[in-house]
Amino acid sequence: MKLPDLEAWAIFARVAELGSFASAAEALGITQPTVSKAMTRLETRIGTPLLHRTSRRMTLTAAGEAAVERSNRLLAEGEAVEAAVTAQAVSPRGHVRMAAPMSFGVAHVAPLLPAFMAKFPDVTLELALSDATVDIVGGGFDLALRIGTLEDSSLIARRLCGVRxxxxxxxxxxxxxxxxxxxxxxxxxxxxxxxxxxxxxxxxxxxxxxxxxxxxxxxxxxxxxxxxxxxxxxxxxxxxxxxxxxxxxxxxxxxxxxxxxxxxxxEIAVHVVMPPGRSRPARVQALVDHLARKLAQAPWASGE
Known part of the structure; x- marks a missing residue:
């Protein structure tokens, strides 16, 4: 019995999430031909297409819809294993992309970053500021701060503090x-x-x-x-x-x-939201914990 093509299923999960081979390749750090070959290999193996491809868009077939949730779990479990082992072996390292509202980001997020950078010198940060709601998944963000009442979505959310x-x-x-x-x-x-x-x-x-x-x-x-x-x-x-x-x-x-x-x-609240179905790399979790601890101590923060 052959082992399942776990790599191809992981690539399929990213393609389904991001909607294109190019975006999946960039997110996974591999080439677009590698993504294309993996999808062809997987569809040949299972004997049915998982994606409808046109020049303008890519959508899931019925088989793809049936497989996407389990492939997401496979990818998440693999990421979780690597993240857990890595977190035990080394201190957080790597790049974190974060989005925040403009004024809040300048006045209350940016001042918290130097202490984090001093504690975790191997983590690099990118802060994008805008009052418009960003597309976390499509924009390639690891997390975003949102202020107000959250809309229902598949994003992972954590409440940091209340705001009167x-x-x-x-x-x-x-x-x-x-x-x-x-x-x-x-x-x-x-x-x-x-x-x-x-x-x-x-x-x-x-x-x-x-x-x-x-x-x-x-x-x-x-x-x-x-x-x-x-x-x-x-x-x-x-x-x-x-x-x-x-x-x-x-x-x-x-x-x-x-x-x-x-x-x-x-009253509203400050939340951190993160992409669904993924483990939290140590660098992302460290930043979330740092922001949660510091913002809860702010003189304007409400615990309600």
Missing amino acids: ILLVGAPAYFERVGRPKHPRDLAGHRGLTYAYARSGAAWRFHHARHGDYSVGVPSVLRANNAEALTPALLAGAGLALQPEFLVWRELRRGALEVALPGWQPP
Whole structure:
């Protein structure tokens, strides 16, 4: 009895995940002809095609759909064995690609990296910053930080800490316009809004006694980066719902104040998300653990 072609099944798992021979070859560190030959060898061996190939796209056949989950498990088990043995034999080493939101990455992730680099000198890091949601698998990322409520997906997620959202404004704004006493009052105020807010145009609040309330606030400035709203906030141009990690210093020194105490916008969280179906190389796990430990100690972090 011949042994199963484990290498070809592992290559098939990567091809199915990434959608092309070229991407699978790059991810596995082999040549594209090697990937093509492995797939031809495997399909010849089992006597049926696993992939539909056209000039524009590649899709799984019915046989490929039936085989992909088990081939993913084979690859994951092989990676897990190597990762476990390697982790015991050597300190973490290699390259880690990480994505993070722009302002959060600059202010709260980048300052944590020098200590990690000093502890693990054989690990190299690449940090990509954008407020847009990146395609972790397609972009070849090992992990990404996401802030907010996660959508259902096959990605592996770990919660790092909670983040309070606060309705804030400058003292000069409240002196000029007055303070809202109830969320309904916000309809007459000026809003500074974040373009990627999942709640859309409505601002939502919860009160322990009065329940939930949503209100539309006229927007006088809209930006796809929440930090870009800070100058207008400090100048008294309007109110904004901001994550506490962006405004905690301004709140401490009195440059901004919280409006509507008792009415709390829904809390969000910082998560790390990682590709599905893979073991965590020691270098990736070390970085995740480092970020989790440090972010949980941040002065703005909520444990809720």
